[in-house]
Amino acid sequence: MSSQATPTLRLMGIGASPGVAVGHAFILDRKRIRTPKLRLAEAEVEPERMRMKTAVDLSDRQLAELKDQITRTEGSDHALILEAHRLMLHDPMLVDAVNQLIVEDRINAEWAVRRVARKIKHLFDNIPDEYFRERRSDVDYVADRIIRNLMGQVVDEEVEVPAEAIVVAHDLPPADAAMMARSGRVAGFVTDLGGQTSHTAIVARARETPAVVGAGRASEQISPGDLVAMDGTRGIILVNPTEEQLQSFREEQRRHQEAEQVALATKDLEAISTDSFRIRLNGNMEFLEEIPSLLAHGAEGIGLYRTEFMFLDRKTAPTEEEHYRAYRQVLEAMGGRPVTIRTLDLGGDKVPGKTKHEKEPNPAMGLRAIRYCLSNRELFRTQLRALLRASVHGNLRLMFPLICGVSELREARSELEACRTELGRAGLPVGKRFPVGIMVETPSAAIIADRLAQEADFFSVGTNDLIQYSLAIDRQNREVAYLYRPLHLSVLRMLETIVGAAKAANIPVSMCGEMAGDPLYTLVLLALGFDELSMTSGQIPAVKRFIRRVSRVDAAELLREAMELTTAEEIERFMRTEMDRRFVDTPDRAPELTGDAPSGRTTG
Template sequence: MAKTEVATDTYLVGIGVSPGISIGEINLLSHSASIDEWPIAEDEIAAELERFQWALQQAREQLLEIKASVSRKKHLREHLYILDTHLLILEDEMLVQGTEKEIQGGLNSEGALKRTLRKLRQMFENIEDEYLRDRSSDVDAVGSRLMRILTGENERSIADIGHKALVVAHDLSPAETMQMDREKVLGFVTDKGGQTSHTAILARSLEIPAVVGLETITSLVHDGLPAIIDGSNGIVILKPSEETFKEYLKRKQSYEYLEKELHGFRDLPAITTDNVRVTLRGNLEMASEFPVSRKHGTEGVGLYRTEFLYLGHNETPSEEEQIEAYREILTEMQPESVTIRTLDCGGDKIVSQLNVHDEANPAMGLRGIRFSLSEGNLFRTQLRAILRASVHGKVRIMFPMISGVVELQRSKRILREVQLELTRDGHAFDPDIEIGIMIETPSAVLLADVLAEQVDFFSIGTNDLIQYCLAVDRGNEHVAYLYEPLHPAILKALQMVCRAANNAGIDVCLCGEMAGEPIYALVLLGLGLHELSMNPGSIPRVKRVIRRLAKSDGEVLLQDLQQLQTAKEVSSHLDRKMRELLPDIFDQSLI
């Protein structure tokens, strides 16, 4: 079917996963192909099972070949674990046995694989947490590779691109992204994808502008079509007019100038004009992010998510496997500290091998510390691993989703028991390891003064705290507009937590998305927050703003904001104030 002619200045909005602006012509790699299903006779089942096993072996050989090639590229070596994850998925029982069961039921290999992938995808779609939900893209990537082998489909390869171009594809696997030539691929756009997929993480590491989740762009474009990719704002412009071209060329130049300017902030401290020091840390979850985090000047890790250790495995990770993962990040980040959050899954954050049951209301179900306390052996194994790894660097332990004193006391009691076990077994660990909790439930806010007396630090998880306080699921398009970080109730909640921490003399960090938004910097200073943890790419922008603000101005601003009654009023007042203080930054779209 012929494509409809694209109108001049056709704007498409997706998910910007890697910042920057690229201008060029499109190289269309692939479309979403339809897969046929057909019944097979009983005497064909054995041959079809053998064909599926052959496809698995072919996929392994392809991935091993790519891995050997990538290992020769220094700037990509830290991403090799992604290919190892895909190799593990090829052995996953749900994928392999699920497909074989469909074949044994009388379905061809392609159809059987298609049905199995659909079931796996539905399982992941029910996960609320974006990071865990985006791991489905790895299963999709492996499934697509197997499907191409089974169908004999020969797709145009990203490695074969011989000229500078903007790549458009239905989806790009991490393996394909690793094969990009940065001199040829100016940027890429896909129908599928999410903010925290491995492909998105690779794009940021490679510093290639990218927009994903556009759903139908492959059905709209053709080779040679001029386009603009704005990875900072998640915008793609097809067939730009001369006026639009000139505008974005200026934006591209401004962005590249700003990036050079921000690079100069890497080794500078985040100190306000009235001499208040703010520590800016990174939120990390995997080895590939360490170099990027360092590049942006992170001062340690304020939130190390451990959920990825439980994905891509047929069994939960052993104590030794976890020790090695923690040792790696602690060694990399020395002498800075690393705050390791214990497993935050369950309910909406399903990890299949943990046998989590479906729940009617997963966001308020068996998740976070509740899940860990219900899975005693798993919790103890993780605590043993963190403690044993603590000899390799400065580490802090953080318990997620604490809603009251009893949960905290039970968690600390188990930790003490594990410490006694390690001492008895002759294993060394840091006896003075700091213990903290995430403040992300309204009950934790109301009990902050009591909880502060029993821990060494607080970490405010604003993403969940805002949702729970306002009773808003930001992933629900019907109520997402009510997700308001500057809601007066949220400001009061943050102030209660900061006051309780300060009165108890403990550290308090904010590690939600608010931390990485420069527009909120003055409010957070006014609250008395001296530690922020964010996506490492946000650190230079937040640092640049903090170095030109005074904490005293933030305290005055906070008093003014507390007189307002709606989030809209607060947002408007803050916007005016930031434009007044830093017009050269907040009067521009690039900050």
């Protein structure tokens, strides 16, 4: 279809995997099947339960085969997702509840599965953490598989994707996403649903395939064969773009590819300013499969390893041995580079095996992270013992999330030392003492950073929560998301306080929130004096190039001028202008700096 034939449609979603792609739309129709609703006679109840058991067993065999196939081609990490789906198949919360509906309400299995799945999904609604909220889709994947098998429909149909296609779907099961990305024929992904931690996003980032998720009704608004230009960094989708727009995207695509080549060529260069201020650039990760991409883009270590993925769709918590194996693999894969592992950032509704689901009035400020771990000591100790054992195999740094005061830090460190003693008595090898730091992500921690710095070995600023709590806004609430401003004067003053306290105590200070990887803020963070920044792999080259082209003295003067302004809008406008002026010829400079980002969009 010609790009001039129809008016251009502009859609916005969530940039989930960086990069620009242009191609023709391939619409993957995986819409949920209509669920038959039947009432059963008493004599039909037991046969219906047998139908359910047969469908579950068949689903389990199918997932086992898919897992083996993906393990051979993609590695074990995406296969873990399928193993989690197999566990869900046999979870009493699903199976027993379905059988109970069949017996008590005398309804067919398909209807019962759909009703139970809907109830389980509602349990995720109160979870503040995006990663775990996204697991609602896993319930749908498992339920759809059972229902299709109950109805005798084809489940894992092989899809032949045209070369350089933009795959557009309502949502993508993890197996589909992994196999299509592996084929090398997919130029990009667009999905109606999902966030940055959805399976499609994780797979796309691991395969370095551009992806835009959470795009609303894109699968209905885009027709098969439409020419699509998409930006996986900004979340922009243009359907049937004009020649001028297409040329702009092609140019951006060329620049991105050029930047990738630069990344490979400069991955071993240091991020050092023209006046010799050195910043370490590290990577954020969840899955082992992300490490090759991080190293290829120049990551000097892991600044944030999120361990919550181990609780993905499980009824029981991971064993100490499972924790140990996961940490050992990452430490060994990083070959002596520092690996900063964050202890579990779980909340009450995110822990497997918990059958009582009470809605907290404000879960983001409830029993979560270090608070939850200190309230569930054995869960915490299981992870700490595994970390101590794994420290033998690499350069481990440990940090505790959501620390609000010194007493929490002391209590957490006390548990760590108790576990060290326990392992020593058992004769199990433990590595040398490693740095133990904290996430600074609450206003209380920022205000008493000078006291915390006396007892922490390092600070890591989690800007996502720090900004949210400081500005009293819920980033997930569309009504107030526009107020999320990393360059708000109060945020800048808070960052100054945190860095100053770390410098005074002579401990390293890093940043691992989204703000760290956005080039718009690079000069600000350089001026503030952060020792390390941690981000996704695709963000490292641009941040490194900006740092290498300016002096810290210049950056500090710019920050001083910016902080004389009052509103976040004024400060943002000033920094954008200064970044544009300095980096107008930088091939991989952030698209946001050109001023063509959609109005009202917040970055970082």
